[in-house]
């Protein structure tokens with residue numbers, strides 16, 4: 238199997254590279270934004286035609302949710318036109334495409350868990366451009382997997398776990414949003430999931446389409462923060478407990494509106510690909526790696 242990976246320096250991209258480096262049965266070419274700008278249709282087409290991958294994994298994205306509100310064109314170019322270029326190129330060389338999307342395609346006002354067939358209604362520019370990207374990928378390449386994930390953290394880049402650990406160095410009390418609920422997801426688990434799906438597609442699976450994949454159990458940001466500090470304390474990464482008070486979304490104003498409920502139902506991926514949800518608490522077991 239030959240795999241082309243875009244956005245190799247992002248959280249998921251970095252985890253993919255580190256896992257695939259230990260798998261001799263998979264040949265891969267991982268490229269950074271500088272090496273392959275997915276918004277450049279000509280460059281995408283050239284590289285895909287030359288490398289002829291069997292699977293393209295798009296780990297490149299514009300992920301600055303708040304900034305997207307004022308950078309609509311750039312967000313759309315990266316999250317919609319980029320995936321469209323990749324999907325078009327994939328279709329031409331008979332490759333499958335695995336594209337990562339987000340819980341922010343949902344409005345967040347549903348009671349209970351979101352399934353893949355629930356109505357989409359993104360509340361901000363980031364979600365809107367990610368949804369447009371999903372639609373472009375589905376339109377341009379028949380053999381597509383769209384993986385919707387949520388609340389991604391890892392040892393790479395910037396994320397909530399790293400922010401909390403940094404704040405713990407100087408603060409003993411914090412206010413964290415307690416009325417938004419979702420599933421924290423370890424990027425290493427997303428990478429594992431993507432590799433497993435790619436392998437199953439190579440073995441003949443044709444279960445293409447949209448899939449939810451996130452972490453269980455579902456929690457609020459406040460509960461997520463509490464667990465991070467509990468692990469940090471038990472692993473002696475902080476010396477004193479950090480108190481985490483719940484604050485309301487209305488008390489923490491941000492340019493982009495976020496879904497109050499983005500809990501994803503992950504049964505479809507379990508049924509079709511035998512993949513279990515990310516165990517995010519287990520991923521925090523070595524808290525040191527996020528410092």
Ligand SMILES: NC(=O)c1ccc[n+]([C@@H]2O[C@H](COP(=O)([O-])OP(=O)(O)OC[C@H]3O[C@@H](n4cnc5c(N)ncnc54)[C@H](OP(=O)(O)O)[C@@H]3O)[C@@H](O)[C@H]2O)c1
Nearest residue numbers: 244246247248249270274275297298300339386387388389
């Ligand atoms: N982070 C989350 O909490 C979250 C939640 C739900 C879904 N997701 C989705 O999960 C996926 C992976 O997210 P992540 O957290 O790994 O993102 P990330 O860490 O922000 O990485 C995105 C990568 O894409 C690269 N990129 C940006 N523009 C590009 C372009 N024009 N061509 C090629 N590469 C480009 C970035 O390069 P530079 O660093 O050089 O800009 C960066 O390395 C994304 O599709 C995201 O929408 C993320």
